[in-house]
Amino acid sequence: MQRFNFDIGLEIGTTNIKVYLKNKKKPLIIPSVIAIKKETREVIGIGKTAYDMLGKTPEKIEVKKTMSKGVIVEPYLNKVLIKEILSNKIKKIFKKPKICMCCHSFMTNLEKLTFKNSIFNSYEENVQLIEESLASAVGLNLNFSDEESLLIVNIGGGTTDITVLHYNNIIANNSIQTGSEQIDETIKKNLAKNHNLLIGNLTAEKIKKQAATFFEPKKDLKFKIKGKDNITGLPKTLELTQKEICADINIPAEKIVQSINNTMHESAVKLTIDLEKVSIILTGGGCLIPGFKELIEEKTRLKTTIAKNPIICASYGALNSSNFFVGNYSEFNFSS
Numbered sequence: 553m554q555r556f557n558f559d560i561g562l563e564i565g566t567t568n569i570k571v572y573l574k575n576k577k578k579p580l581i582i583p584s585v586i587a588i589k590k591e592t593r594e595v596i597g598i599g600k601t602a603y604d605m606l607g608k609t610p611e612k613i614e615v616k617k618t619m620s621k622g623v624i625v626e627p628y629l630n631k632v633l634i635k636e637i638l639s640n641k642i643k644k645i646f647k648k649p650k651i652c653m654c655c656h657s658f659m660t661n662l663e664k665l666t667f668k669n670s671i672f673n674s675y676e677e678n679v680q681l682i683e684e685s686l687a688s689a690v691g692l693n694l695n696f697s698d699e700e701s702l703l704i705v706n707i708g709g710g711t712t713d714i715t716v717l718h719y720n721n722i723i724a725n726n727s728i729q730t731g732s733e734q735i736d737e738t739i740k741k742n743l744a745k746n747h748n749l750l751i752g753n754l755t756a757e758k759i760k761k762q763a764a765t766f767f768e769p770k771k772d773l774k775f776k777i778k779g780k781d782n783i784t785g786l787p788k789t790l791e792l793t794q795k796e797i798c799a800d801i802n803i804p805a806e807k808i809v810q811s812i813n814n815t816m817h818e819s820a821v822k823l824t825i826d827l828e829k830v831s832i833i834l835t836g837g838g839c840l841i842p843g844f845k846e847l848i849e850e851k852t853r854l855k856t857t858i859a860k861n862p863i864i865c866a867s868y869g870a871l872n873s874s875n876f877f878v879g880n881y882s883e884f885n886f887s888s
C-alpha cells in the first residue's frame with residue numbers, strides 16, 4: 553500500500569474552507585466568500601474580510617460565494633481565493649506541501665479530477681483526494697469494536713455525506729446536495745412569503761445560528777430581524793417569535809434524515825446488519841442546530857451523538873489519512 557504523509561488537510565466547504573496544517577493544534581477556518589468590484593472583477597477582500605463586508609458594501613462591490621452545494625460555482629474566484637489562502641499562510645512554511653483534500657462521494661471520478669484541477673495546477677502531483685465522509689471517519693480517531701456498525705454523517709453547509717462502517721470497513725458512501733444552507737434558504741423564503749421581509753443569505757445564516765431549533769419553538773422568545781420591505785423596498789425591522797422564524801425548517805432536515813435512513817436500510821439489507829447495534833456520529837457544522845441530533849435519533853431510532861469537533865473533523869481526518877489511504881481515491885478501504 554502506498555503511504556502518504558500529508559502536510560495539509562484541506563476542505564473546501566460550501567460555507568467554510570478548512571486548512572489543517574501538520575503539527576498545528578487548530579485549523580484555519582475561512583469563509584468561502586470573496587469581495588470583488590462588479591465592473592472589473594478586481595478582488596478587494598477574501599474570507600473573513602469579505603464576509604464582514606456583507607450587507608455594508610457600496611453598489612459597486614459584490615460579495616460572492618465561490619461554492620454552492622459542494623460544487624465550485626465561481627471557478628476563477630475560487631482559484632484566486634485558494635491561492636491567496638495557501639500563498640499567504642502556507643508557502644512560508646512548506647515549499648511544496650503534500651495536500652489531502654476532501655471531495656464528495658456524489659461526484660464521479662471525472663468530476664473529482666475536474667474539481668482538483670480547477671483548484672490546483674502547479675501542485676497537481678502533490679494533491680490527493682479523499683471523500684469527506686471518509687475523512688470525517690478518520691478524523692474521529694475511533695476505537696472500533698468488531699461488533700459495532702457506525703454511520704458517520706457529515707452535515708455541511710451545502711451537502712450531507714454519509715458513511716457506513718461495518719467491521720471496520722467502509723461498506724457504503726452516500727452524499728446529497730442538501731445541507732444547513734438549505735435551512736438558511738428556508739428561513740429567507742419564509743420571511744419573504746409570510747412577513748414581506750427580504751434578507752440576504754448571510755443574514756439568514758446568522759438568524760439560523762441564533763434562533764433555529766428543532767425542539768418545540770418558544771412562542772414568547774422573540775428576535776429582531778432587519779431587512780427590506782418586499783413592497784416598499786424600504787428598510788424594515790420586525791420582531792418575530794422563534795416559532796415564526798422556524799416555520800418549515802424541518803423540510804430540508806427531513807431530506808437529510810431520509811437520506812440517512814435510505815443509506816442505512818440499503819446497507820442493512822445487503823449485509824444483514826443488526827440495526828440494534830448501529831449508532832450514528834454527527835459531524836459538520838450543520839448538526840449544531842439545537843434539537844437536530846434528537847430529531848435524527850427519533851426518526852432513525854438509532855443512538856446518535858455529536859462529534860467532539862464537528863466542523864474541523866473532516867480536514868483533521870484528511871491530514872491524518874495516510875494510514876488509511878489506498879492510493880487510488882476511487883477505491884477507499886478503511887482497513888489497512
Ligand SMILES: Nc1ncnc2c1ncn2[C@@H]1O[C@H](COP(=O)(O)OP(=O)(O)OP(=O)(O)O)[C@@H](O)[C@H]1O
Pocket residue numbers: 563564565566567568569621622684707708709710711712731732733757760761835836837838839840841862863
Ligand atoms: N453553532 C451553529 N449553529 C447552527 N449552525 C451552525 C453553527 N455553526 C455552524 N453552523 C452551520 O454549519 C454550516 C457549515 O458547516 P461546515 O463548515 O461543516 O460546512 P462546509 O464544510 O463548509 O460545507 P460542505 O461540506 O457541505 O461543502 C453552515 O451552514 C453554518 O451555518
Ligand SMILES: [Mg+2]
Pocket residue numbers: 563565566684706708709836866
Ligand atoms: Mg464540509
